[in-house]
Amino acid sequence: MAKIGVEQSLTNVTRALRDKGYDVVELKQESDARNVDCCVVTGLDSNVMGMQETITKAPVIEARGMSADEVCREVENRLQ
Template sequence: MARVGVEQSLTNVSEALREKGYDVIELRQETDAQGCDFCVVTGIDSNIMGMQDTVTQGSVIEANGLSADEVCRQVEQRLGRS
């Protein structure tokens, strides 16, 4: 199953992904994203400084305005499961 890093404030998303069997880790700092297939972020402070350092090769899903179910659907779509 895919490994998904989720920002701390998105507990509803973390719970929904765990229920679907995904390996979910909490993103507390940038290095936590290493090894993740996906990273779910709020997008609130998205690239404020314009820096483009890459920490992960995984896809980034911006959860701003999305429900937990919509985030799960995006993960499944990107895995080709829907």
């Protein structure tokens, strides 16, 4: 099953993804995102200066305003 990186504060998303059989790792620091198939972030730490450095080629899902089920569906869609 795919390895999904999830920000620490999204415990409900972590639980829902694990229930679906995904291997979930917490994204505690940027380097944690290097070896995952998909990342789920809160979107609260948006880049104010507009600068971006890509640390992963995996799809990144911003979970702001989404339920855990919606995030799971989005993960499934992105991994197909």
